[in-house]
Amino acid sequence: xSESPYxxxxxxxxxxxxxxxxxxxxKLQDKQCxxxxxxxxxxxxxxxxxxxxxxxxxxYGEMLCLACFYLYSLYQRRRETSxxxxxxxxxxETDESDDSVNARIAEDIPTTDALPxxxxxxxxxxxxxxxxxxxxxxxxxxxxxxxxxGTTLMNVGLFFTTASVYQMLxxxxxxxxxxxxxxFLGHRLARFQIIALLLVVVGVTIVGLSNIISPPAxxxxxxxxxxxSTANFGxxxxxxxxxAWKAVLGVVxxxxxxxxxxxxxxxxxxxxxxxxxxxxxxxxxxxxFGALTVMAAIPVLHLTIxxxxxxxxxxxxxxxxxxxxxxxxxxxxxxxxxxxxxxxFFGLSVTRYLSATSRATIDTCRTLFIWMSSIALGWETxxxxxxxxxxxxxxxxxxxNRVIASPF
Numbered sequence: 001x002s003e004s005p006y007x008x009x010x011x012x013x014x015x016x017x018x019x020x021x022x023x024x025x026x027k028l029q030d031k032q033c034x035x036x037x038x039x040x041x042x043x044x045x046x047x048x049x050x051x052x053x054x055x056x057x058x059x060y061g062e063m064l065c066l067a068c069f070y071l072y073s074l075y076q077r078r079r080e081t082s083x084x085x086x087x088x089x090x091x092x093e094t095d096e097s098d099d100s101v102n103a104r105i106a107e108d109i110p111t112t113d114a115l116p117x118x119x120x121x122x123x124x125x126x127x128x129x130x131x132x133x134x135x136x137x138x139x140x141x142x143x144x145x146x147x148x149x150g151t152t153l154m155n156v157g158l159f160f161t162t163a164s165v166y167q168m169l170x171x172x173x174x175x176x177x178x179x180x181x182x183x184f185l186g187h188r189l190a191r192f193q194i195i196a197l198l199l200v201v202v203g204v205t206i207v208g209l210s211n212i213i214s215p216p217a218x219x220x221x222x223x224x225x226x227x228x229s230t231a232n233f234g235x236x237x238x239x240x241x242x243x244a245w246k247a248v249l250g251v252v253x254x255x256x257x258x259x260x261x262x263x264x265x266x267x268x269x270x271x272x273x274x275x276x277x278x279x280x281x282x283x284x285x286x287x288x289f290g291a292l293t294v295m296a297a298i299p300v301l302h303l304t305i306x307x308x309x310x311x312x313x314x315x316x317x318x319x320x321x322x323x324x325x326x327x328x329x330x331x332x333x334x335x336x337x338x339x340x341x342x343x344x345f346f347g348l349s350v351t352r353y354l355s356a357t358s359r360a361t362i363d364t365c366r367t368l369f370i371w372m373s374s375i376a377l378g379w380e381t382x383x384x385x386x387x388x389x390x391x392x393x394x395x396x397x398x399x400x401n402r403v404i405a406s407p408f
């Protein structure tokens with residue numbers, strides 16, 4: 001039985017919607033007031049800033065993929081073992097084996113949402129990877145740690161950047177993953193791919209500068225309401241400079257996180273070359289190992305750092321209190337967890353039933369939707385510098401992923 005002609009549309013819309021919600025909901029959570037909320041001056045409000053707890057929530061979302069994998073596997077086994085009432089044996093509705101489907105999904109391009117990636121070479125094709133089981137599954141702990149570090153840095157960087165700039169800067173992962181694939185995996189980049197990566201670097205640089213040159217809304221408000229007396233001028237100038245440095249810090253953190261994300265992709269490719277591992281299970285295993293690591297690290301970080309910096313990123317009791325005592329915070333945590341799980345499902349399904357190129361295009365389109373949604377919500381203002389950077393970034397990414405023909 002063939003799939004409905006609307007099935008691909010449903011998958012594409014689902015991936016686009018959940019991917020957009022991932023970033024918007026995380027930014028919405030960052031904007032939740034958890035202290036001094038009654039103060040008429042919004043600059044004195046305290047907002048939710050707990051990147052470690054947000055990373056743990058992300059891993060919980062990935063763990064749901066593992067639950068879906070085992071439920072689907074159970075359903076398949078029961079379906080294969082149950083006899084047909086009419087005496088006939090059911091046949092597969094598709095000509096593809098699980099191995100061939102896994103190979104197609106594994107050819108997906110690097111993404112920024114912990115989906116495993118691998119590019120199989122001709123020398124790898126004859127080898128049949130053995131199923132991953134037992135202690136071998138612990139290898140998935142390595143990319144999980146990379147995902148943990150990268151996601152936590154990006155969560156902190158999102159505090160100091162807009163949602164659209166944050167999402168665009170994540171496109172720099174293709175640069176680091178391309179470089180690491182050459183250094184550690186023996187891949188060779190064609191000339192058009194090298195030029196495309198240079199375009200991505202230029203685009204990311206322009207986008208990063210737009211976050212620094214174009215003043216955020218709070219800086220404009222600060223300048224507009226600043227008193228004219230020279231006595232207070234230096235104080236407000238220091239505040240403006242401080243926010244400018246925070247914008248720089250946000251860009252650096254998000255870009256630095258892509259190093260860990262690219263390392264995660266390289267390690268995943270190494271693992272998938274040697275072991276048979278379906279992508280849905282890989283995401284679930286990384287979520288499980290990542291969640292265990294974060295839960296073990298939270299008390300250690302609190303005892304070593306959090307106690308001497310109360311209210312900071314590593315103050316575990318305070319972070320837990322902020323979550324449970326603020327309905328908007330724990331509710332968005334649930335929504336984020338579900339959207340991450342659904343995004344991974346839709347992303348893998350798009351690659352399986354459509355193509356990796358379709359997934360790359362949709363993943364780029366969600367950046368545009370995040371941008372438009374942020375402007376519509378009043379979270380940021382339109383910037384032509386950002387437009388130029390985005391166009392260059394998308395053009396380079398599309399050429400690198402062969403979405404459009406290379407003119408080089």
